[in-house]
Amino acid sequence: MLGRPSDELNLTERDALVAHHAQRLQGLRTASYGLLLGGVETDEGERYRIGRIGLSDPDDGERLLIDWRAPVARPFYTATPLHRDGVRARRRISSTDRTVTAVYDEPLLVDVDDPNDLAGVASGDAALMAALDKPRTQHMGDIVGTIQREQDAIIRGPLAGTLVVQGGPGTGKTAVALQRAAFLLYEHRNRLAKSVVLIVGPNRRFLEYISQVLPSLGEDSAVLVTPSTLLPGVSATATEPALAAEFKGRLEIVDALKQAVRGFQVPNDGSRVLRPAGLKEMTLDGRLLHRVRTRGRSGGTPHNAARPKFETALLTEILRLEDAEHGASAMEDWERRADWAEDPAVQELFDELWPLLDPVEVVRDLFSEPDRLDAVLPSLDPALRAALLRSRDHGLTPADIPLVDELAELLGDDPRPAAAAATRARADRAVDLAYAQNVLDMVADADADEDHLAAPVSIVTAATLADRQAAGDGRTPAERAMADREWVYGHIIVDEAQETSPMLLRALIRRCPSRSMTLVGDANQYTATDSAFTWAGLLDPQVPRWSRTDLTVNYRTPGRIMRLATGVLRRIDPGVHEPTSARDGEHEPRVLRVPASELGAAAARAAVEALAESEGTVGVIGPLAMLGALQEVRAAEAGKASPSAADRLWVGTPDDAKGLEFDAVVVAVPPMPEPHAISSATWKRLYVALTRPTQRLTVVQAGDVIG
Numbered sequence: 001m002l003g004r005p006s007d008e009l010n011l012t013e014r015d016a017l018v019a020h021h022a023q024r025l026q027g028l029r030t031a032s033y034g035l036l037l038g039g040v041e042t043d044e045g046e047r048y049r050i051g052r053i054g055l056s057d058p059d060d061g062e063r064l065l066i067d068w069r070a071p072v073a074r075p076f077y078t079a080t081p082l083h084r085d086g087v088r089a090r091r092r093i094s095s096t097d098r099t100v101t102a103v104y105d106e107p108l109l110v111d112v113d114d115p116n117d118l119a120g121v122a123s124g125d126a127a128l129m130a131a132l133d134k135p136r137t138q139h140m141g142d143i144v145g146t147i148q149r150e151q152d153a154i155i156r157g158p159l160a161g162t163l164v165v166q167g168g169p170g171t172g173k174t175a176v177a178l179q180r181a182a183f184l185l186y187e188h189r190n191r192l193a194k195s196v197v198l199i200v201g202p203n204r205r206f207l208e209y210i211s212q213v214l215p216s217l218g219e220d221s222a223v224l225v226t227p228s229t230l231l232p233g234v235s236a237t238a239t240e241p242a243l244a245a246e247f248k249g250r251l252e253i254v255d256a257l258k259q260a261v262r263g264f265q266v267p268n269d270g271s272r273v274l275r276p277a278g279l280k281e282m283t284l285d286g287r288l289l290h291r292v293r294t295r296g297r298s299g300g301t302p303h304n305a306a307r308p309k310f311e312t313a314l315l316t317e318i319l320r321l322e323d324a325e326h327g328a329s330a331m332e333d334w335e336r337r338a339d340w341a342e343d344p345a346v347q348e349l350f351d352e353l354w355p356l357l358d359p360v361e362v363v364r365d366l367f368s369e370p371d372r373l374d375a376v377l378p379s380l381d382p383a384l385r386a387a388l389l390r391s392r393d394h395g396l397t398p399a400d401i402p403l404v405d406e407l408a409e410l411l412g413d414d415p416r417p418a419a420a421a422a423t424r425a426r427a428d429r430a431v432d433l434a435y436a437q438n439v440l441d442m443v444a445d446a447d448a449d450e451d452h453l454a455a456p457v458s459i460v461t462a463a464t465l466a467d468r469q470a471a472g473d474g475r476t477p478a479e480r481a482m483a484d485r486e487w488v489y490g491h492i493i494v495d496e497a498q499e500t501s502p503m504l505l506r507a508l509i510r511r512c513p514s515r516s517m518t519l520v521g522d523a524n525q526y527t528a529t530d531s532a533f534t535w536a537g538l539l540d541p542q543v544p545r546w547s548r549t550d551l552t553v554n555y556r557t558p559g560r561i562m563r564l565a566t567g568v569l570r571r572i573d574p575g576v577h578e579p580t581s582a583r584d585g586e587h588e589p590r591v592l593r594v595p596a597s598e599l600g601a602a603a604a605r606a607a608v609e610a611l612a613e614s615e616g617t618v619g620v621i622g623p624l625a626m627l628g629a630l631q632e633v634r635a636a637e638a639g640k641a642s643p644s645a646a647d648r649l650w651v652g653t654p655d656d657a658k659g660l661e662f663d664a665v666v667v668a669v670p671p672m673p674e675p676h677a678i679s680s681a682t683w684k685r686l687y688v689a690l691t692r693p694t695q696r697l698t699v700v701q702a703g704d705v706i707g
């Protein structure tokens with residue numbers, strides 16, 4: 001078969017089978033936690049049980065469980081007494097791991113004017129309330145049992161096009177975005193399992209926080225990155241002034257980068273003297289070099305890929321000079337070119353006049369060499385210029401990453417090894433694809449007798465298997481996507497999307513040119529600059545058509561706390577509409593005023609109290625300057641009575657806290673200027689901090705800006 005030695009074939013077949021079944025088993029195991037979500041009874045008396053995955057009886061093929069994403073499961077989420085969708089009763093089941101903890105029955109065929117009937121309907125809310133009141137852990141849970149109607153419409157929205165989901169804090173944007181990823185992977189499995197969904201979150205802690213959601217829904221064809229880790233092999237660990245970051249995020253920088261690359265192509269600084277081995281020296285004058293540069297640039301080939309074109313042009317000029325000096329040569333042109341190309345002096349000239357460039361190095365050069373920066377951005381404001389310039393060994397910042405990506409495009413690959421490798425890869429791929437199809441046919445035969453295990457994880461296709469085959473190391477499509485800068489994803493989800501700069505959006509569109517994207521975020525949580533954020537401002541220049549849906553119910557922050565938080569937001573926008581809290585909560589927020597010198601100690605005391613008050617998570621949110629002291633509380637707690645205390649305590653800045661939530665939150669507010677002098681980004685950071693709790697809030701402030 002396909003000319004492979006039979007031993008190798010058997011081994012690979014066995015590997016493919018083992019990998020396939022191991023993946024299926026893992027999916028079934030994961031789905032078995034909280035497997036049964038509930039069910040519906042239709043007007044015709046039919047009953048459907050809804051589950052995390054679909055299952056059929058192996059003996060008679062009867063459907064035992066319907067996958068929550070199947071169209072017939074939809075009324076489980078959307079039916080209400082007013083819009084029953086043919087359903088007369090619903091049952092929701094809550095469970096912890098494999099134990100059922102509560103059953104909520106909800107008749108929908110009711111007289112909505114009869115209070116007795118409505119009592120039954122309220123038990124649907126009880127399931128939601130129970131879910132909202134559950135203590136939080138370090139990992140976000142899925143909401144598959146209690147998705148609300150307005151959320152369901154977003155989750156099941158079409159794959160094509162760009163969808164913006166705008167919603168205030170706690171409206172479930174992250175939860176909905178992840179459920180949507182799981183839905184799309186189910187609905188468009190053939191396409192997305194291969195092409196993979198990219199999920200972009202604000203920071204590493206956030207990715208860790210959401211990391212369990214997709215696996216718990218049986219999905220693994222997703223890659224999770226932050227804007228700092230978007231590019232394989234490059235990561236941004238340094239920071240820079242907001243002024244510089246904002247400027248680098250503008251689309252205008254693309255022209256500057258193009259100019260910067262041109263700055264490396266045959267510098268316009270006079271003539272060069274070539275000293276070939278054993279021959280008379282030769283002067284390459286400015287006009288000649290100009291011609292060579294023009295030919296190298298012709299056709300708009302990326303810089304590195306254009307190097308052979310430049311070399312050919314330079315050699316043509318050298319031959320011409322040689323002919324002029326010594327008369328026409330008897331040797332063939334190609335022989336003479338080959339001879340010259342091997343001369344070390346010529347090679348040195350190639351490297352000097354058209355160096356092969358690395359995108360990271362170009363970024364380093366551009367922002368550490370004042371002359372280079374001035375050449376491409378001649379009339380920069382002095383403060384901005386100072387903010388952009390840094391030492392050459394300064395680390396990359398998140399705003400540099402889209403620039404590195406842009407430069408990678410402008411530079412192209414090193415042409416020499418790549419050309420040969422690409423041809424080889426194409427030939428190998430054809431063989432691997434045919435081979436993988438054979439293995440799959442065999443797996444399908446082996447599966448015929450266990451059809452009931454409707455695969456909860458990605459179905460292995462010939463291309464997928466071929467991909468792993470070609471990679472030679474059993475990597476999944478997600479792993480391959482993560483390692484490939486040029487991977488084109490099937491769909492992109494961006495969380496905290498209000499922080500996306502135009503340049504980052506450009507880099508993301510490059511990874512999904514069809515613009516099949518879901519962007520979730522909140523304009524009121526935009527903190528990168530003091531300007532107001534609008535979705536149209538971000539999207540219109542790069543996404544011709546996009547639609548927007550708003551989420552309006554806050555499932556996290558109790559009403560009592562939300563009122564305090566909204567007061568803060570009204571300082572910058574008196575007409576702002578805050579989301580309505582799903583519950584009012586039981587604990588009034590506490591606001592304590594302390595001398596500035598005692599702020600750290602007071603926040604630490606409040607954190608210890610909060611840890612004692614509940615079993616849940618506690619977040620301490622404060623300014624960067626205070627974090628060291630607060631981290632010490634965290635360390636001290638590790639040694640105290642409750643073994644879980646240190647694990648339950650998190651400490652960070654408002655920016656770190658974006659997207660996260662805690663059962664209890666302590667916000668430390670340092671001394672502030674008069675309210676009118678506080679920047680809008682600072683007010684928004686306070687708003688982010690105050691909206692993180694699910695139960696309790698303590699504000700410890702050195703002034704009186706809160707309350």
Ligand SMILES: Nc1ncnc2c1ncn2[C@@H]1O[C@H](COP(=O)(O)OP(=O)(O)OP(=O)(O)O)[C@@H](O)[C@H]1O
Nearest residue numbers: 143146147148169170171172173174175555556659
């Ligand atoms: N339908 C639901 N059922 C149960 N819990 C829900 C539901 N919708 C949202 N939640 C919960 O509400 C909390 C807030 O959700 P999420 O973090 O997704 O909000 P967000 O809009 O992303 O907030 P922020 O903008 O503040 O980051 C989470 O604990 C989430 O699980």
